[in-house]
Amino acid sequence: MIIKDPLYGDLQFSFDESRLIKTKSFDRMRRIKQLSFSEYTYPSATHNRYTHSLGVCKIISDMYDSINSKHNDFFKSGDKELLRMMALSHDIGHSPFSHASEVLSDITHEERMLDILKLEKDNVVLNNEYNIEAWDLINQVYNGEGLVYMSDPRLITLHSFMDNFIDADKIDYLIRDAYYCGINYGNFDRHDLIKYLTLIRDTNGIVCIGIEAEGLQALESFILARYYMFSQVYFHPVRRLYDRLFISSMQGVLLNGVYPSEIKKFLQWDDTKVFNKLNFLTDSKFELVYDSDFDMNVKRVVDKKLGDYLLCDTPRKSLFKKDTDDSIIYVEDKLLNRVVPATDLSPILKSIEYANIHKLRYYAPSKTSNQLKEEIHRLLVKEDLL
Amino acid sequence: MINKEEHRALVLYYLCDKHINIGEIDKYMYIYQKVGFMLNYRFKLGVHGIKSRVFSAYLEEQFSYGFVTSVDKKMSLTTLSLPNYEDMVVTKSEDGILDSVFDLISPLETDKLDLLVAADLLLTDTLKSHNIEALVSSRSYIESTLSNLCSAYTKENFNSVIAVISTLDKIQI
Numbered sequence: 001m002i003i004k005d006p007l008y009g010d011l012q013f014s015f016d017e018s019r020l021i022k023t024k025s026f027d028r029m030r031r032i033k034q035l036s037f038s039e040y041t042y043p044s045a046t047h048n049r050y051t052h053s054l055g056v057c058k059i060i061s062d063m064y065d066s067i068n069s070k071h072n073d074f075f076k077s078g079d080k081e082l083l084r085m086m087a088l089s090h091d092i093g094h095s096p097f098s099h100a101s102e103v104l105s106d107i108t109h110e111e112r113m114l115d116i117l118k119l120e121k122d123n124v125v126l127n128n129e130y131n132i133e134a135w136d137l138i139n140q141v142y143n144g145e146g147l148v149y150m151s152d153p154r155l156i157t158l159h160s161f162m163d164n165f166i167d168a169d170k171i172d173y174l175i176r177d178a179y180y181c182g183i184n185y186g187n188f189d190r191h192d193l194i195k196y197l198t199l200i201r202d203t204n205g206i207v208c209i210g211i212e213a214e215g216l217q218a219l220e221s222f223i224l225a226r227y228y229m230f231s232q233v234y235f236h237p238v239r240r241l242y243d244r245l246f247i248s249s250m251q252g253v254l255l256n257g258v259y260p261s262e263i264k265k266f267l268q269w270d271d272t273k274v275f276n277k278l279n280f281l282t283d284s285k286f287e288l289v290y291d292s293d294f295d296m297n298v299k300r301v302v303d304k305k306l307g308d309y310l311l312c313d314t315p316r317k318s319l320f321k322k323d324t325d326d327s328i329i330y331v332e333d334k335l336l337n338r339v340v341p342a343t344d345l346s347p348i349l350k351s352i353e354y355a356n357i358h359k360l361r362y363y364a365p366s367k368t369s370n371q372l373k374e375e376i377h378r379l380l381v382k383e384d385l386l
Numbered sequence: 387m388i389n390k391e392e393h394r395a396l397v398l399y400y401l402c403d404k405h406i407n408i409g410e411i412d413k414y415m416y417i418y419q420k421v422g423f424m425l426n427y428r429f430k431l432g433v434h435g436i437k438s439r440v441f442s443a444y445l446e447e448q449f450s451y452g453f454v455t456s457v458d459k460k461m462s463l464t465t466l467s468l469p470n471y472e473d474m475v476v477t478k479s480e481d482g483i484l485d486s487v488f489d490l491i492s493p494l495e496t497d498k499l500d501l502l503v504a505a506d507l508l509l510t511d512t513l514k515s516h517n518i519e520a521l522v523s524s525r526s527y528i529e530s531t532l533s534n535l536c537s538a539y540t541k542e543n544f545n546s547v548i549a550v551i552s553t554l555d556k557i558q559i
Contacts, residue, residue, distance in 0.1 A: 108428070111428075143430055144430030144431050144432050145429075145430050145431065145507075145511070146511060147508070147511045147512060147515055149431070150431060150504070150507065150508050150511065150531055150535065151527070151531045151534075152534075153534045153535060156431060156432065156433055156535075157433065159430075159432060159433075160432060160433045163430075163432060164432075164433070202433065202434070206433050206434075206535070207433070208433040208434070209433075294450065294451075296451055296452055296466065314450075316446065316447065316450045318446055318449075318450075328434075356450060358450045
């Protein structure tokens with residue numbers, strides 16, 4: 001099966017992959033927008049999880065090919081097929097409006113993925129050496145758990161193709177989201193980034209994905225793209241406001257305030273069904289009345305005096321996790337025959353190692369927004385916080 | 387105290403008060419969840435050991451709000467969180483278990499802690515998928531898996547961590 005993609009051209013899928021793609025559960029992702037309410041700021045951002053999943057499949061293939069060309073003794077027959085099925089399946093359990101919905105669920109989208117793969121098991125086909133069902137293997141490797149997964153360290157490396165500092169999911173969504181939003185600073189050199197990927201053995205002997213020294217600039221551009229996309233798109237004030245309104249509205253619509261745990265009932269929910277249930281977007285008019293870097297003192301003061309009249313939002317994201325191994329991406333420097341953390345070689349990455357996007361925002365109903373804006377200003381001046 | 391949010395804060399602040407290494411905090415969380423604290427974290431095994439996406443987000447939030455900090459990789463409370471921690475209502479049982487688990491685990495070196503957590507994950511999964519007889523008969527399989535995953539694996543270390551796991555199994559809130 002060939003599907004055309006505006007970013008990557010023709011995408012080819014095997015017969016087994018097309019069986020999964022043609023299931024109702026996979027097809028449902030056409031009706032789950034990738035960027036939730038971002039289309040109210042970027043009108044072209046109407047792409048969906050369906051095309052994203054196909055894109056991730058292509059990226060994971062490219063990553064595999066690049067790394068395999070350098071370490072062909074590491075992989076076994078069937079690994080590429082497993083990676084591709086994992087990529088196709090990874091978002092199949094997403095709720096409508098994607099991450100905005102996570103608080104409306106007792107079950108994570110990864111857990112739903114397992115339920116859905118089991119439901120569609122007749123169309124989830126993957127030959128494997130472990131003598132377990134295909135859905136079970138895909139779930140174990142994607143979710144990083146299970147007996148088979150733990151028994152073979154190679155599977156831990158395969159898991160990192162979808163859950164790592166550089167992984168196929170991030171590469172596709174950054175490029176795709178930037179393209180559909182129509183902004184350039186989300187772009188980075190995908191080709192070089194993937195071309196220079198390699199495998200590095202860490203101190204525990206576990207093989208992880210790293211990058212060759214020649215790919216350092218591509219890595220820098222990737223991380224900066226992530227930073228820009230978070231600050232400009234994912235944390236845009238309009239999108240965040242709609243996410244908050246959506247959550248509080250849905251809590252009134254859903255039984256017990258959460259999506260159904262029974263999988264067939266859950267699969268009936270998509271963006272279309274949500275819009276049929278809610279009309280909050282036309283009814284509610286809110287405005288941004290305060291937007292600055294997060295300050296706990298400001299939050300305490302404003303919440304205490306004006307908390308009942310305002311909607312508060314505190315989006316936050318660290319590019320690197322603090323001082324943990326997760327924050328390390330290793331660089332293989334063949335000239336000097338060494339493997340070092342990327343932050344040791346790149347002053348740009350070093351300078352943003354502890355960079356944090358953390359905002360404090362308040363929204364007020366339009367009728368009272370001017371008054372509340374002034375009140376906040378007065379309060380902060382009085383408390384010497386401005 | 388039976389609230390998930392309260393348990394999450396209590397265990398995290400307790401560990402910060404003890405200045406544990408930030409690289410080990412996920413493993414401690416795993417162990418405290420094992421002995422019955424209602425943390426509701428789902429742990430997965432990645433290339434850098436176990437982690438929980440929900441816990442990582444929670445920890446990041448605590449850093450962002452200035453409630454916890456890390457200096458030279460040692461976790462600490464701050465002037466914002468210390469009063470909250472001191473005011474926390476803790477039952478005698480919770481208090482006792484916090485200390486007894488910490489006293490049991492803290493002498494372990496990092497690589498042995500990795501082995502402990504990996505062994506418990508493996509044993510728990512085996513029991514979940516099969517039964518106790520299968521667990522007993524799978525010993526060599528379990529040992530060979532651990533030897534692949536953990537640099538600290540030796541028969542002696544494996545027996546030590548099994549003893550620790552047995553002790554932890556008897557400690558429950």
